Amino acid sequence: MPEAVRLLVASRNAKKLKELRRVLEAAGVSGIDLVGLDEVPPFPEAPETAASFEGNALAKARDGAAATGLPCVADDSGLEVDALNAMPGVLSARWSGGHGDDAANTALVLAQLSDMPDERRGAAFVSACALVVPGGDESVVRGTWPGTIAREPRGDGGFGYDPVFVPEGESRSAAQLTPEEKDAASHRGRALAQLVPAIAALAGS
Ligand SMILES: O=P(O)(O)OP(=O)(O)OP(=O)(O)OC[C@H]1O[C@@H](n2cnc3c(O)ncnc32)[C@H](O)[C@@H]1O
């Protein structure tokens, strides 16, 4: 049997990484061995300063591929709130100041929307996923997940803004869905699905 192709999945967010791995594993691509950042030597990572999710996802995947020589997948994602002119957007991870404080970020968005009536609480999660092959192709795709912002957090699944995001057609928050339900509908699941053929091609499968 030919040796499996190693694919670096570059995220520092443990819960996001788990979702990326789960979706890629569920896609059933054979001959691909998923590798995390903790399994490769540390390398400098550029700050996420692009104006778009696509720009940041490409930067992360390029850094990972250049440093390791492995094909690399990265996700840059966030929440776009209609009443906030599509913010927090690319600033989602650090909306309240510090990086990755999910509870503070969520509380700030809720406070900013405190006077908003139901019809003005529209939002969408967006994920850009990039695949970079060293010395080869680069691709970047986008998935979106429309919904509304609830008035208070519910559920303890998922991560980030999931407790206050109610997907279109749902009464539960994203944090109340099973992992399989979230993957089937989410921005990340929809983005990664578009990369599966290119990933399968890496393994020649
Ligand atoms: O850049 P990496 O290392 O992958 O990890 P990160 O957490 O910094 O990730 P991003 O820069 O892409 O920021 C995305 C933020 O958007 C939010 N977010 C993205 N996807 C989400 C999801 O599925 N559910 C809830 N919140 C999400 C959450 O606050 C994330 O921290």
Ligand SMILES: [Mg+2]
């Ligand atoms: Mg980040």
